[in-house]
Each structure stands twice: as C-alpha cells, then as structure tokens.
Amino acid sequence: MQADYVIVGAGSAGCVLANRLTEDPNTRVIVIEAGGRDTNPLIHIPAGYMKLLDHPTLTWGYKTAPDEGVNGRTIAYPRGKVLGGSSSINGMIYIRSQPEDFDHWAQLGNRGWSWDDVLPFFDKAENWSGPATPSHGKGGPLNTTMIADKPEICQAAIEAGQQIGLDYRDDLNDLPHGLGDHIGWIQQTRHGRRRASAAVSYLHPAMKRPNLQVITGALVHRVVFEGTKAIGVDFSRGNGVERAAAAGEVILSGGAIGSPHILQLSGVGDPDHLERIGVPVHHALKGVGKNFQDHFIVRTSADIKGARSLNERSRGLGLVNEVIRYVLTGQGLLTYGASLIAGSVKVLPESATPDIQAMFAPGSYGPGPVRELDTKPGMTGGIWQMRPLSRGYVEARSNRPEDQPAINPRYLDDERDRRAVVGGLQFLRRLFAAPALAKYVVAETAPGAGLQSDDELLDYARRTGTTVFHASCSCRMGPDPMSVVDDRLRVHGLQGLRVIDASVMPAVTSTNTNAPTIMIAEKGAAMLLAAA
Numbered sequence: 001m002q003a004d005y006v007i008v009g010a011g012s013a014g015c016v017l018a019n020r021l022t023e024d025p026n027t028r029v030i031v032i033e034a035g036g037r038d039t040n041p042l043i044h045i046p047a048g049y050m051k052l053l054d055h056p057t058l059t060w061g062y063k064t065a066p067d068e069g070v071n072g073r074t075i076a077y078p079r080g081k082v083l084g085g086s087s088s089i090n091g092m093i094y095i096r097s098q099p100e101d102f103d104h105w106a107q108l109g110n111r112g113w114s115w116d117d118v119l120p121f122f123d124k125a126e127n128w129s130g131p132a133t134p135s136h137g138k139g140g141p142l143n144t145t146m147i148a149d150k151p152e153i154c155q156a157a158i159e160a161g162q163q164i165g166l167d168y169r170d171d172l173n174d175l176p177h178g179l180g181d182h183i184g185w186i187q188q189t190r191h192g193r194r195r196a197s198a199a200v201s202y203l204h205p206a207m208k209r210p211n212l213q214v215i216t217g218a219l220v221h222r223v224v225f226e227g228t229k230a231i232g233v234d235f236s237r238g239n240g241v242e243r244a245a246a247a248g249e250v251i252l253s254g255g256a257i258g259s260p261h262i263l264q265l266s267g268v269g270d271p272d273h274l275e276r277i278g279v280p281v282h283h284a285l286k287g288v289g290k291n292f293q294d295h296f297i298v299r300t301s302a303d304i305k306g307a308r309s310l311n312e313r314s315r316g317l318g319l320v321n322e323v324i325r326y327v328l329t330g331q332g333l334l335t336y337g338a339s340l341i342a343g344s345v346k347v348l349p350e351s352a353t354p355d356i357q358a359m360f361a362p363g364s365y366g367p368g369p370v371r372e373l374d375t376k377p378g379m380t381g382g383i384w385q386m387r388p389l390s391r392g393y394v395e396a397r398s399n400r401p402e403d404q405p406a407i408n409p410r411y412l413d414d415e416r417d418r419r420a421v422v423g424g425l426q427f428l429r430r431l432f433a434a435p436a437l438a439k440y441v442v443a444e445t446a447p448g449a450g451l452q453s454d455d456e457l458l459d460y461a462r463r464t465g466t467t468v469f470h471a472s473c474s475c476r477m478g479p480d481p482m483s484v485v486d487d488r489l490r491v492h493g494l495q496g497l498r499v500i501d502a503s504v505m506p507a508v509t510s511t512n513t514n515a516p517t518i519m520i521a522e523k524g525a526a527m528l529l530a531a532a
Contacts, residue, residue: 001030001213001242001243001244001245002028002232002244002245002246002247003028003029003030003213003244003245003246003247004021004027004028004029004246004247004248004249004532005017005021005027005028005029005030005246005248005249005250005251005528006029006030006032006232006233006244006245006246006249006250006251007021007029007030007031007032007251007253008032008220008233008250008251008252008253008254008258008259008262009031009032009033009034009085009252009253009254009255009258009259009501010031010032010033010035010083010084010085010199010203010214010216010253011080011084011085011086011087011198011253011254011255011501012084012085012086012087012198012501012502012514012517012518012521013198013253013255013500013501013502013517013518013520013521013524014031014033014085014198014203014251014253014501014521015083015084015085015087015197015198015199015201015202015203015521016125016198016202016518016521016522016525017029017251017253017500017521017524017525017528018031018202018203018206018212018214019141019202019203019205019206020521020522020525020526020529021525021528021529022206022209022211022212024529025209025210025211026211027211027532028211028213029211029212029213030213030214030215030244031203031212031213031214031215032215032218032220032233032235032244033082033083033214033215033216033217033218034060034081034217034218034219034220035057035058035080035081035082035083035085035216035217036057036082036083036216036217037082037083037216038082038083038084038088038197038199038200040052040055040058040082042055043058043082043084043088043089043195043197044194044195044200045193045194045195045326045334046092046188046190046193046194046195046334046335046336046337047333047334047335047336047337048195048334049089049090049091049092049195049337049338052078052088052089053076053078053089054076054078055089057081057082058080058081058082058088058089059078059079059080059081059089060078060079060080060081060257060404061404062076062077062078062079062257062404062407063075063076063077063407064077064407064408064409064467065406065407065408067408067410067411069390069410069411069412069413069462070411070412070462070463070465071462071463073463075466075467076466076467077257077407077467077471078467078469079255079257079258079469079471082199083199083203083214083216084197084198084199084200084203085198085255086255086469086514087189087197087198087199087514088195088197088198088199090338090469090514091337091338091339091469091512092188092189092190092195092196092337092338093186093187093188093189093337093338093339093342093511093512093514094144094173094186094187094188094189094512094514094515095172095173095186095187095342095511095512095515096122096173096175096511096515096516096519097175097509097510097511097512097515097516098175098179098344098353098354098386098509098510098511099115099175099176099177100115100177100352100353101115101387101507101509101510102114102115102117102118102509103115103177104506104507105477105505105506105507108478108506108507109478109479109480109487110477110478110479110487110506111487112487112523113477113487115177118519118523121519121522121523121526122137122515122519122522123136123137123140124137124140124522125137125140125141125142125515125518125519125522126138126140126142126144127139127140127141127142127143127144128144128145129143129144129145129146130145130146133171133174134174135171135173135174135175136171136173141201141202141205142189142196142198142201142202142518143189143190143191143196143201144187144188144189144190144196145187145188145190145191146185146187146188147185147186147187147188147340148331148335149331149332149333149335149336150185150340151307151308151309151340151362152307152308153304153307153308153309153362153379153437153440154185154340154341154360154362156307156436156437156439156440157183157341157360157379157431157436157437158183158184158185158341159434159436159437160431160432160434160435160436160437160438161183161343161431161434162183163434163435163436164430164431164434165181166181166182166183166343166345167179167180167181167182167183168182168183168184169182169183169184170184171184171187172184172185172186172187172342173187178353179344179353179354180346180353180354181343181344181345181346181354182343182344182354183341183342183343183344183358184341184342184343185340185341186337186339186340186341186342188335188337189201189514189515190335190337192330193326193330193331193334193335198518215235215237215244217237218235218236218237218242219235219236219237219401219402220233220234220235220254220262220401221233221234221235221236221241221265221401222234222262222265222266222267222401223250223252223262223263223266223268223497224243224245225266225282225494228283228493228494228495229494229495229496230246230249230250230494230495230496230497231245231246231250231496232244232245232246232250233246233250236401246496248496248532249496249497249498249528250496250497250498251497251498251499251500251524251528252475252497252498252499252500252501253499253500253501253521254501255471255501255502255503256292256394256471256472256473256474256475256501256502256503257394257405257407257471257474259474259475259499259501259503260288260289260394260405260474260475260484260503261289261394261396261405263285263288263289263475263484263491263499264277264279264288264289264395264396264405265279265396265399265401266282267279267280267281267282267283268282268283268285268288268491268494269281269284269285269286269288269289270284270285270286270287270288270289270290271284271286273289273395273396277396277397277398277399278398278399279396279399283493283494285484285491285492285493286481286482287475287476287481287482287483287484288474288475288484289393289394289395289396289405289474289475290391290393290474290476290482291391291473291474291476291482292391292392292393292394292407292408292409292410292471292472292473292474293388293390293391293392293409293470293471293472293473293505293507293508294388294392294409294411294467294468294469294470294471294472294508295357295384295385295386295388295467295468295470295508296384296385296388296409296411296412296417296421296461296465296466296467296468297359297382297383297384297465297466297467297468298382298383298384298421298424298425298460298461298464298465299365299380299381299382299383299446299464300380300381300382300383300425300428300429300432300444300446300447301364301365301374301378301379301380301381301444301445301446302364302378302379302432302441302442302443302444302445303364303376303377303378303441303442303443303445304377304378304379304440304441304442305377305440305442306439306440307362307377307440308362308377309362309363309364309377309378309379310333310336310361310362310363310373311363311364311373311374311375311376311377311378312377313333314333314363314373315375322334336361338359338361339359339360339361339382340360340361340362341359341360342357342358342359342360342511343357343358343360343431344356344357344358344386344510344511345358345424345427347419347420347423347424347426347427348416348419348420348423350416353510354386354510355385355386355387355420356383356384356385356386356420356423356424356427357383357384357386357510357511358381358382358383358424358427358428358431359381359382359383360379360380360381360382361379361380361381361382362379363378363379363380364376364377364378364379364380364445365380374445378445379437379440381428381431381432382468383421383424383425383427383428384421384424384468385416385417385420385421385424386510386511387507387508387510388411388414388417388508389413389414389416389417390409390410390411390412390413390414390417391410391413392407392408392409392410392411392413393406393408393410393474394406394407394474409467409471411465412458412461412462412465418458418461421457421458421461421465422454422457422458422461425447425457425460425461426457429444432444446460446464447460447464470502470508470512470513471502471503471513472502472503472505472508472509472513473502473503473504473505473506473507473508474503475499475503475504476503476504476505476506477489477504477505477506478506483506484499484503484504485498485499485504488527488531489504489524489527498524498528500520500521500524500525501517501520501521502516502517502520504520505520
C-alpha cells in the first residue's frame with residue numbers, strides 16, 4: 001500500500017494531521033494505529049475516564065522503571081491505545097499554558113515557536129462554546145467549553161484562594177505575560193454531554209474522505225529507509241508483516257513514548273544504546289529518548305462535612321440520580337473531568353512566574369494514578385512543579401517491537417523540583433485552612449497532620465506521588481547536538497521523516513499538555529502543506 005503521507009499513531013497529533021492533510025482530495029494519507037476503534041461508551045462519557053486509566057485494551061499498560069526518586073517504586077503510566085490516543089482517556093482539561101513557555105521555546109533557537117507564533121494555531125483548532133474573545137477560537141474542529149455544574153465545595157475553594165491572595169480569573173486561557181498567582185474554573189474538551197477527543201473532533205470527519213485510510217490493530221516495527229530518506233514503515237497486524245510506502249513523508253505521531261521507541265527500533269538514536277539492544281545503527285542521533293519530562297503530581301485530601309462530594313454522589317441512589325440528570329440535562333457528575341478548578345502559584349523565590357499548578361476536585365481518592373473514590377465525603381488538591389528540571393529517558397529494552405520500552409522520568413532528581421513539591425503541599429494546606437474551606441474540613445487525611453517538616457512532606461511525595469500523564473520532550477526540537485528535530489519538525493540528518501507530537505517540546509509546558517499538542521499538530525500540518 002502507498003500514500004503521500006504515512007502517519008504512525010492516531011493520537012491527538014495524528015488525528016489532527018490526518019484531517020488537515022486530507023483536506024486536499026489529491027493527497028493520500030495512511031494512518032496506522034496500534035489500538036482499536038473508539039467505540040467503548042466510557043470514552044465518550046466524560047467521567048468515564050476514571051475507568052479507563054488502567055483499561056486492559058484501551059491503554060498500553062506501561063509502567064515506569066524503578067527509581068530512587070520515588071523510593072524505588074514503579075508507577076503505572078497510562079497512555080491511550082485507541083483512536084484518539086490519550087485524548088480518548090484523559091481528564092479533558094483544556095489549558096493552553098503560560099505564554100512564557102512558548103517564548104522560551106523560541107529562545108532556545110526554535111524559530112517560529114514563540115507565543116505570538118503559536119497563538120494562531122491554538123485559535124485555528126478551537127471551537128469555543130462561549131462568546132468570541134481574543135483568547136479563544138471559534139469554528140475549529142475542537143469543541144471546548146466551561147464547567148457548567150459548579151459544586152458548593154468548589155465555589156468555596158475559589159473563595160479560599162482569593163482569601164489567601166490569589167487573583168480570580170474568569171478565563172484560565174486568558175493569561176497575559178507576567179501574570180501572578182491566580183485561580184479559576186477549568187475548561188474542558190467537551191461537546192454537550194460527550195468528550196471531544198481528537199478522534200471525534202478531527203479523525204471521524206476525515207474518515208469519510210476517500211483519500212484517507214485508517215489501519216487499526218497494527219504495530220509499527222520500524223521506519224524503512226533508502227539511504228537517508230524515509231520511504232515507509234513496516235508494521236504487523238495478525239500474523240503478517242506489511243509495508244506502507246510514503247511517496248512524500250513519514251510522520252511519527254506516537255507520542256513521547258512511542259515516537260522515540262520507533263526511532264530506536266529503526267536504528268536512529270544513541271549508538272551505544274542501539275548496540276546494547278542489538279539494533280544496527282542507521283543514523284546516529286544521541287538525543288533520541290533523552291530529555292524526557294513529565295509533571296509529578298502529589299495530592300492532599302481531607303474529609304469534609306456540610307457539602308456534598310463525589311464520594312456519596314457516585315454511589316447508590318446518588319449515582320442513579322446523577323445518571324438521570326446526565327441523560328435528561330447533559331449536566332452533573334458524569335460531565336466532570338479530572339479537576340474542576342486550577343490555581344497557579346509561585347512557591348520558589350527564584351521563579352519569575354507561577355511555578356506550581358494546583359488542581360482541585362470535589363472528592364477524595366485512594367493513592368495512585370487510577371482514581372478510586374473513598375467512601376466518606378472528601379475533597380482533594382493536587383500539585384505539580386510546572387517546569388520540572390528533572391530529566392529522564394525512554395529507551396527500547398530490546399530489538400523486538402512488541403517489548404515495552406524502559407520509561408523513567410527521573411522524578412524529583414533535581415533539588416529545585418523537590419523544594420517546589422514541598423512548597424506546593426504547604427500551599428494546599430494554606431488553601432484548606434482559609435476560612436471559606438476550613439468550615440467544611442473535618443480532618444486532613446493525606447498527608448495527615450502528623451507530617452509537618454519539609455523532610456516528612458518530601459518523603460510523602462516520594463512514597464505517593466505519581467504521573468499526571470504529561471509525557472513530553474523525548475524527541476526534543478532544537479538546533480543543538482542533543483536535539484532530535486529542527487524547528488520544522490524534521491529529524492536531523494534524515495529526509496522525508498518528521499516527528500509531530502508532544503515529544504518535540506523542548507521543555508514541557510507549565511500546565512496540561514493536550515491543548516499544546518493539538519497546536520503542535522496544527523502547526524506541523526501547515527509546515528507539511530507549505531513544504532509540499
């Protein structure tokens with residue numbers, strides 16, 4: 001089989017590319033996805049994400065390598081393995097991030113990636129449900145909306161934030177340069193009562209076009225080269241190995257885990273690593289799989305009284321009432337994502353802008369990335385270091401494509417990350433103690449009043465912290481020897497091969513990564529069309 005473009009991965013970026021490239025009826029595109037169709041109803045019910053993070057077929061089932069930064073633990077590492085990728089299983093939070101993040105990308109030598117450069121592509125992607133504003137796009141494929149249902153305990157958290165000095169922002173995507181500490185309501189990738197995944201928003205409309213072929217249940221083995229030019233990929237489905245040939249370009253959109261893994265299996269990477277796993281070196285590129293970054297979330301929880309929480313609303317008659325409400329009105333608990341409120345605060349004196357993201361949810365959970373609600377009424381705050389200094393890796397363990405790669409974000413490896421996490425937990429305690437929230441608090445259940453010193457809080461973070469699903473930066477964009485792609489997203493030293501997904505971020509964005517990933521793909525599609 002042959003096409004002009006072969007796209008590996010139908011996640012957030014791959015879905016965008018498939019749509020934009022096939023707008024020209026003369027352009028043929030093949031998309032290869034390891035997962036299946038996005039038919040599971042839990043994908044489309046927003047609150048269903050809580051049941052998807054450890055789903056046996058809709059995720060890859062990854063785990064991180066044991067690391068001393070988290071007391072030698074392995075951590076479940078959910079990544080979507082389905083049309084839409086992680087946008088089909090994530091918490092649906094839509095935040096573009098601080099403008100300074102993208103200005104920093106440009107300062108690292110990436111021309112065309114400053115805030116002013118990327119803003120048009122955020123706008124192009126978005127179909128905002130509210131009135132037209134300078135901070136939102138209208139008419140794009142991706143439906144975004146405000147939280148409609150605002151529980152009492154969340155309203156109290158907003159008030160508590162203001163009581164301790166945070167500015168209230170009506171719009172968390174209206175963030176001018178130099179903005180200080182603030183708090184506001186989350187926006188979601190949701191259309192009515194349904195999740196607006198990248199598959200629903202971009203891929204399904206494009207699948208009606210005869211020039212797009214989507215192959216599911218297919219594992220890519222390697223990129224095929226003629227000299228230094230990529231000419232296709234080999235993949236398997238069932239028992240046979242097939243080849244998809246690219247007359248134009250091969251595009252890796254496998255995400256921050258999949259894209260470096262495929263490059264390494266193709267002989268593109270650090271020669272020392274490739275030699276260890278028995279892969280012949282086709283093109284030496286030491287930065288492949290390096291510079292891996294993620295946000296490390298640590299949570300504070302409390303039992304509450306005097307306000308309803310998700311804990312009791314999600315059981316028994318409470319759940320029955322919520323299901324009826326969802327069916328009749330498209331509102332209520334089943335429309336909730338991972339958080340309803342976000343605050344950004346500065347806890348390190350050396351930071352120029354807020355350095356901790358704080359999320360708030362009207363429920364309390366057991367430990368770990370897979371959310372299981374506690375039985376008693378509760379609330380939870382979670383914090384992460386917005387711009388982590390710790391750097392990890394993604395490395396193929398063998399030359400077999402079916403073997404999962406080693407994944408290690410090296411959480412808390414940098415001393416500043418450790419100080420930020422402690423400062424973030426102390427901030428959550430100040431928030432919970434503010435008068436507006438304190439009247440509801442029965443007792444802090446985690447970390448618990450017995451843990452007070454910086455060392456105790458850091459140990460708690462090491463024991464309980466986990467991923468917040470923002471894998472990024474493992475195929476870093478830049479002009480230096482450890483970068484993988486240039487600022488046109490072309491793999492250094494090769495022709496006909498680009499990486500377009502979250503792995504190309506030079507540094508992880510301060511907040512949630514799905515909106516920036518879709519922006520990267522919109523901009524990448526424009527680059528491909530310009531080159532053609």
